[in-house]
Amino acid sequence: LHIIIRKQTSNFGHNIRQDRHLSATPRTSFHPRNLKMRLVSSASVLSLVSTFVTNSSDAFAPRHVLSTRPSQNTAMLATVSKTDAPPETSVFLTPEMAKACIDLAGSPAFAYSLERLQNAADDCLAFPNAYGLTVRYAMKACPNAAILKYFNSRGIHIDASSGFEARRAISAGIPPENISLSSQELPEDFVDLVKMGVKINACSVSQLERFGKAFTGTGQKVGIRVNPGVGSGGFSSSTTGFSKTNVGGPSSSFGIWYELVDDGTVPGIVTEYGLTVERIHTHIGSGSDPEIWQQVATKSLSFCKVWPTVDTLNLGGGYKVGRVEGEVTTDLQKIGAPVADAFRQFSEENGGRQLHLEIEPGTYLVAMSGALVSTIQDKVFTTGAGSHTFLKLDSGMTDVLRPSLYGAIHPMTIFPGSGKTADVGIDTEDVVVVGHCCESGDLMTPKPGEPEDLAERSLRKAEIGDILVMDGSGAYCAGMSAKNYNSFPEAPEVLVDLEGKPHIIRNRQPLEQIYQNEVDAPEGLF
Numbered sequence: 212l213h214i215i216i217r218k219q220t221s222n223f224g225h226n227i228r229q230d231r232h233l234s235a236t237p238r239t240s241f242h243p244r245n246l247k248m249r250l251v252s253s254a255s256v257l258s259l260v261s262t263f264v265t266n267s268s269d270a271f272a273p274r275h276v277l278s279t280r281p282s283q284n285t286a287m288l289a290t291v292s293k294t295d296a297p298p299e300t301s302v303f304l305t306p307e308m309a310k311a312c313i314d315l316a317g318s319p320a321f322a323y324s325l326e327r328l329q330n331a332a333d334d335c336l337a338f339p340n341a342y343g344l345t346v347r348y349a350m351k352a353c354p355n356a357a358i359l360k361y362f363n364s365r366g367i368h369i370d371a372s373s374g375f376e377a378r379r380a381i382s383a384g385i386p387p388e389n390i391s392l393s394s395q396e397l398p399e400d401f402v403d404l405v406k407m408g409v410k411i412n413a414c415s416v417s418q419l420e421r422f423g424k425a426f427t428g429t430g431q432k433v434g435i436r437v438n439p440g441v442g443s444g445g446f447s448s449s450t451t452g453f454s455k456t457n458v459g460g461p462s463s464s465f466g467i468w469y470e471l472v473d474d475g476t477v478p479g480i481v482t483e484y485g486l487t488v489e490r491i492h493t494h495i496g497s498g499s500d501p502e503i504w505q506q507v508a509t510k511s512l513s514f515c516k517v518w519p520t521v522d523t524l525n526l527g528g529g530y531k532v533g534r535v536e537g538e539v540t541t542d543l544q545k546i547g548a549p550v551a552d553a554f555r556q557f558s559e560e561n562g563g564r565q566l567h568l569e570i571e572p573g574t575y576l577v578a579m580s581g582a583l584v585s586t587i588q589d590k591v592f593t594t595g596a597g598s599h600t601f602l603k604l605d606s607g608m609t610d611v612l613r614p615s616l617y618g619a620i621h622p623m624t625i626f627p628g629s630g631k632t633a634d635v636g637i638d639t640e641d642v643v644v645v646g647h648c649c650e651s652g653d654l655m656t657p658k659p660g661e662p663e664d665l666a667e668r669s670l671r672k673a674e675i676g677d678i679l680v681m682d683g684s685g686a687y688c689a690g691m692s693a694k695n696y697n698s699f700p701e702a703p704e705v706l707v708d709l710e711g712k713p714h715i716i717r718n719r720q721p722l723e724q725i726y727q728n729e730v731d732a733p734e735g736l737f
Contacts, residue, residue: 298624299632299635300624301582301622301624301626301680301682302327302579302582302622302682302683303324303326303327303580303582303682303707304322304582304584304624304680304707305632305711306626306627306629306630306631306632306634306635306678307630307631307632308322308707308711308713309322309584309626309630309678309680310626310629310630310631310678311630311711311712311713312584312705312707312713313584313586313630313678315705315713315715316703316704316705316713316715316718316719317703317719318584318585318586318605318606318678319583319584319585319586319604319605319606319610319702320583320584320702320703320704320705320719321581321582321583321584321610321684321685321688321689321702321703321704321705321717322581322582322583322584322704322705322706322707322713323353323355323358323577323580323581323685323704323705323706323707323716324580324581324707325361325706325707325708325709326709327579327580328358328361328362328576328577328580331575331576331577331579331580332346332362332365332367332576334543334575335367335543335570335572335575335576336365336366336367337543337544338543338547338568338570339543339544339547339548339550339551340547340550340551340554340568341551341552341554341555341558341565341566341568342554342558342565342566342567342568343565343567343568344567344568344569344570345368345523345567345568345569345570346366346367346368346569346570346572347367347368347369347370347391347525347569347570347571348362348367348368348369348370348571348572348573348576349370349372349527349529349571349572349573349574350369350370350371350372350376350379350380350573351371351372351376351573351687351690351691352529352573352574352576352577352578352685352686352687352690353573353577353581353685353686353687353688353689353690354376354379354380354690355689355690355704355716355717356379356382356383356384356716357704357706357716358577358716359380359383359384359385360383360384362576363383363384363385363389367576368389368390368391369385369389369390369391370391370393370527370571370573371390371391371392371393371394371409372392372393372394372395373392373394373396373398374392374394374396374397374398374399374400374401374404375398376392377390377392377398377404377409381407386408387404387407387408387409388408388409388410390408390409390410391409391410391411391412391434391492391525391569391571392404392409392410392411392412393411393412393414393434393436393492393494393527394414395414395464395465397411397413397414397418397421397422401421401422401425402425402426405426405431410432410434410490411433411434412433412434412435412436412490412492412525413433413434413435413436413467414436414465414466414467415466415467416467416471416476416477416480419433419435419467419477419480419481420480420484422484422486423480423481423483423484423486424484426484426486427484427485428484428485429485430485430486430487431486431487432486432487432488432489432490433481433486433487433488433489433490434488434489434490434491434492434523434525435467435472435477435481435488435490435491435492435514436465436466436467436492436493436494436527437466437467437468437469437472437491437492437493437511437514438463438465438466438467438468438469438493439466439469439493439507439510439511440461440468440469440510465494466492466493466494469510469514472514472517478517478518481518487520488517488518488520488521489520489521489522489523490521490522490523490524490525490569491511491514491515491521491523491524491525492525492527493507493510493511493514493524493525493526493527493528494527494528494571504526504528504546504549504550505549505550505553507526507528508524508526508549508550508553508554509553511524511526512524512553512554512557512566515557515566516561519564521566522566522567523566523567523568523569524554524566524567524568524569525568525569525570525571526550526568526569526570527569527570527571528571529571529572529573529574529575530543530546530572530574530575531574532574532575532578532579532683532686534578534579534619534620534621534622534682534683535620535621535622535683538620541575543575550568551568554566554568573686573687574686574687576686577685577686578683578684578685578686578687579682579683579685580685581683581684581685581686581688581689582680582681582682582683582684582685583606583610583611583680583681583684583688583702584678584680585604585605585606585610585678585679585680585681586604586605586628586676586677586678586679587602587603587604587605587625587673587674587675587676587677587678587679588603588604588605588647588675589602589603589675590602590603590673590674590675591603599642599643599665599667600640600641600642600643601642601643601644601645602642602643602644602645602670602673602679603645603646603647604644604645604646604647604655604679605647606646606647606702607645607646607647607648607653607655607699608646608648608650608652608653608692608693608696609646609647609648609692609693609694609695609696609697609699609702610646610684610688610689610692610702611655611681611684611688611692612687612688612691612692612693613687613688613691614654614655614656614657614662615652615653615654615657615662615693616662617660617662618657618658618659618660618661618662618663618664619657620656620657620659621655621681621682621683621684622681622682622683623644623655623656623668623670623679623680623681623682624670624671624679624680624682625670625671625672625673625677625678625679626677626678626679626680627677627678628674628676628677628678630678635671636671636672637671638671638672639669639670639671639672640669640670640672640673641667641668641669642656642667642668642669642670642673643656643665643666643667643668644656644668644670644679647697647699648693648696648697648699649697650696650697655681656668689702689704689717695725698722698725698726700719700720700721700722700724700725701717701719701720702719702720703715703717703718703719704716704717
């Protein structure tokens with residue numbers, strides 16, 4: 212990286228974007244190779260050095276940061292452009308840091324950057340709002356207890372997607388009253404969870420009826436998750452068609468279809484059981500289109516009019532993060548401003564009624580805060596038409612499933628096995644990167660959006676034993692993978708503190724744990 216530190220001025224030209232991230236994730240992101248990054252900072256940013264932690268006990272102690280956007284005086288500014296040489300660092304790891312992660316936890320291992328978690332939390336806590344904001348971390352993105360505890364220390368609450376996630380968060384020390392549960396499967400113990408303080412959103416008519424029967428005549432508070440009829444996300448531009456990351460619209464099973472609110476079905480059930488609707492919840496998927504968000508916000512506000520008891524509108528849905536060149540990162544200020552305006556307009560038109568806003572980021576908070584650090588354990592090639600050079604990792608779909616599932620593209624950086632920046636080479640080669648599973652779908656470099664087809668990537672020339680860092684692996688990777696396929700143990704996880712020192716936050720899974728719940732068949736059965 213070509214890094215220039217200079218005093219911030221008021222205008223750096225059209226190609227400079229304001230950002231607090233040291234390892235910038237630009238709104239139009241980039242492939243990690245062939246880049247040149249200029250980081251421009253005010254001298255005050257250097258004071259961050261004094262906040263570095265010195266041991267693991269305070270590695271993620273809460274910082275005294277208000278829930279407002281920091282002063283421009285502390286903003287980091289980054290310009291990203293292409294150069295001919297591959298980078299000498301990944302998004303947040305140097306060769307030395309990557310090697311330190313492997314030396315500590317083994318290979319492969321997930322690494323998370325505390326600094327980037329802090330920056331992402333700052334962004335979300337500064338989301339525009341009219342009458343108050345609660346940020347809920349979609350813990351399914353990365354449910355490690357250390358991550359949950361850090362966000363809890365920042366005042367970020369939890370969005371759980373199953374009863375088991377809710378229990379897991381409680382075990383990590385999250386107050387039950389700070390947990391909201393929206394689940395495809397209403398847990399059998401939902402009554403106990405409610406009594407503990409967990410907030411439940413009914414996600415179907417049958418869920419609402421079960422909830423009502425359990426709390427008949429008590430006035431128990433409940434949330435209603437509505438499918439607003441549109442959504443966004445994934446590689447599809449359609450707002451109503453199917454996409455694996457679009458959870459709104461007629462092709463989605465998530466939430467109660469909005470017409471059942473309009474035709475009186477849902478209000479009738481609420482009245483029948485004497486429930487109190489305190490929250491409307493909508494979720495449109497992992498998109499970044501401000502117009503879609505404004506449309507959904509306006510429509511969701513109309514549902515709030517049905518029940519005068521509603522005091523909170525939860526606009527669920529992930530905010531897309533650009534991992535590679537050509538992918539766009541959601542501008543939270545741009546996407547949130549019209550939503551805040553819609554809340555104010557609602558208040559003006561409804562007798563001064565002020566609704567609290569909730570958002571549920573997952574990807575935005577952790578995607579670019581995490582990386583999979585793995586080792587190239589083999590290198591093979593084929594010849595003739597359709598031939599390739601293949602890099603075989605000691606990781607794969609057992610750790611990062613997104614390429615095989617979605618055709619997702621992750622930034623990749625090759626480091627020398629020595630872990631020394633001085634040993635970084637400049638030669639590149641076109642390769643296909645594959646995982647360690649005996650499975651043809653264990654592919655790390657698919658064609659974008661086409662998991663059934665492979666694509667070559669131009670990376671630094673690698674040898675067996677070199678390190679490959681797959682950035683953008685903080686979300687829906689460690690927590691969503693083909694875990695234990697081929698009996699590969701679950702990879703360890705480390706948290707990299709502000710000094711660049713890794714700390715283990717999950718040990719590598721012992722082999723015996725994979726099959727410890729198996730029992731012998733009855734004697735004589737076969």
